[in-house]
Amino acid sequence: MSKFYDAIVIGSGIAGLSFALKIAEAGHRVAIITKKNSADSNTNYAQGGIAAVTSQTDDVEMHVADTLDAGDGLCDEQAVREILKDGAASIEELARRGVAFTQLDDGRVSLGKEGGHSKRRILHVKDVTGKAIEQALIHGITHSENIEVLEHHFAIELITASKVRAVGLDHQRDKVLGVYALNSKTDAVETFAASAVLLATGGIGQVYQFTTNPSIATGDGIAMAYRAGVEVRNMEFIQFHPTALYANDSDRFLISEAVRGEGAILRNFEGEAFMERYDRRKDLAPRDIVARAIDSEMKQSGAPHVWLDARGDSAEVIRDRFPNIYEHCADLGIHLEKDMIPVVPAAHYLCGGVKTNLDSETSLSGLYACGEVACTGLHGANRLASNSLLEAVVMATRGAEALKKYLADAEPESFELPEWKDGDLRDSDERVILSHNLDELKRTLWDYVAIVRTTKRLERARTRIQNLDREINEYYWNFKVDESLLQLRNMILVAGLIIDCALQRKESRGLHYTLDYPNKLDQAIDTTVGKFR
Structure with missing residues (x-):
């Protein structure tokens, strides 16, 4: 039932x-x-x-302009206006539900600034919003x-x-x-x-x-x-966050963009503040620009990461505004008042x-x-x-x-839904296949479908993902399901959709940058996907 x-x-x-x-x-x-x-x-x-217009020195039209600029011509302007105009009401509702946004000493809400924003409009609860x-x-x-x-x-x-x-x-x-x-x-x-x-x-x-x-x-x-x-x-359009804490394993602790909003500067291994060579907004340029700049600096120098320099602020200010980040770094022996933070881009948002x-x-x-x-x-x-x-x-x-x-x-339903049937399927004795396929999936996407792309890399990725898709579907229909199998099946499908859309876009726009089509087309068109083969 x-x-x-x-x-x-x-x-x-x-x-x-x-x-x-x-x-x-x-x-x-x-x-x-x-x-x-x-x-x-x-x-x-x-x-x-959470970004919203709550200050008298800001207005929704400025927020709209910043959003459209970051979206690089592909935003639905009606959607932007409709969603952003409801921002203040949404903040009030969250406050009614018990969210205590950080306030300044005079009782005003503390507003942060992040890349691409022309005004301070980021409400936060320290750095654990x-x-x-x-x-x-x-x-x-x-x-x-x-x-x-x-x-x-x-x-x-x-x-x-x-x-x-x-x-x-x-x-x-x-x-x-x-x-x-x-x-x-x-x-x-x-x-x-x-x-x-x-x-x-x-x-x-x-x-x-x-x-x-x-x-x-x-x-x-x-x-x-x-x-x-x-x-x-x-x-x-996969957003790679520019500043994830560099580590030897796959986990990437996020160093909030708000740290740069409070004055932190990106530096290469020579100590140069390099962002001014890539964008007039320097360290507060939109994330796609900053991530590509870091990627370029790392490839030019062969360095495993760049540095985020937050030493200009006093230790007390850093500890108060970013307690979670401060403590996490300190646990690793990185003291923000005297040490720079090693950072690299990492996959962050779709x-x-x-x-x-x-x-x-x-x-x-x-x-x-x-x-x-x-x-x-x-x-x-x-x-x-x-x-x-x-x-x-x-x-x-x-x-x-x-x-x-x-x-x-809605009309009331009067029938019973069919139950799931496992039939005669057995438990798998070949679990190693899942771990190997998961590792291949992650490496393929990282190597071929990351910050900078080419058609040849995307085609190579598609071939590998198609092979994984065949293997996982055979596995799915022959063994009882469990969480790791179901997740991997979904991830392989999603990877195929990413690649299909990337191959459709014959231009560089926003988060999609390809060496084969470095220019932007005159008309911005959405990509859609049919059945993945």
Whole structure:
């Protein structure tokens, strides 16, 4: 028997939690499906803050201009204006929910500045903004009688009307009907029915060898939507954060852009402040420019990293503004008041994703998407720093309002969804295949589909990913599913979508830079993907 909810939310970051709270407060029964613990999300790792116009010296049109400039001609201007104008109201709502944004001594909200912003407009909670927002939202979730949180459940596949028709159930039009999810504690696949589903699964950083993203960022929502026939676009635009802490392993601790906003300077191994050679905005240029500049400096010199020099501020100021960063560096023997920080770029944020309108609706009836998994047109070819948390909470509000209307008009379902069938499948005795394929995937994306690309590198990557795709699908259909298999299957699919979009774009724009097409075309066009072969 499948459990029924008015809405299922897949993911527990700021987008999913905000959406779930609003739907539950309207009296609807909501399930939150999350593959780890509730607090495991990209939101929890967001250091810098949330961008919104809250100062009298700033205005929305300036924020719009900065966003359009960073997006390099590919932003949907209507989406930019609609989302950014709701910024102040979203900040007020977060404050009502208990987010205590850092204040100055005189009681005004402390506003930071990051790359690409012409004004100080980044609200923050020290350098743990995402964690503070997550905790406030989870507090609301735990006190809601209408929300059931299903931790350690891995959403495998969307159940749609077209799929139930294939097993003999009659349904007139295609729409989402529910979700199959693996209970990681019992190893059983459970069936959940719902009138609507929200994808809030975050990003795709784990397809790269080096990323600032947590282990959960494996593109699950994009893969599920794509397999359900939903349009996915602009997957080539991967933002590499310029300043991740250099380390010998694959983990990349984020050094917030706000550190540069407070005056820190990038230097090469010769001690030269090199950013003035690449952009008039120097260290506060948009992230794509800074990441390419660092990549160029490293390749020219052969150095394994560059330096971030924050020694100009007193130790007390650094410790107060960036306590988490300060303590993490100190644990590694790096003392910010006297030592420079070794930094390198790392995969950080996806600007493309599942196409939605400004009500978070996808092309599949009843399916919504919000947050990094979605492509609204706000970010264009390059996300402006700290616009992502704002987009998540604004689009969660807009999506929730649209879903309330959808639920009011929805017809009650009268049939039981088909249960998941493992059949005669056995447990795998070849687990080493998964680890080898995962390693090959990450290295292929890092070596061939990173900051600087060429057509030959992309074609090589496509060949390797196609081979991995064949192997993982054979594995998927012959063995019982588990979390590592499901994640790798999604990651390989997402990698193929990234490469397909990158090969479509015969120009360099925003985060997509190719040596074969260094110039920008006159017309900015979105890339879309058909079925990956």
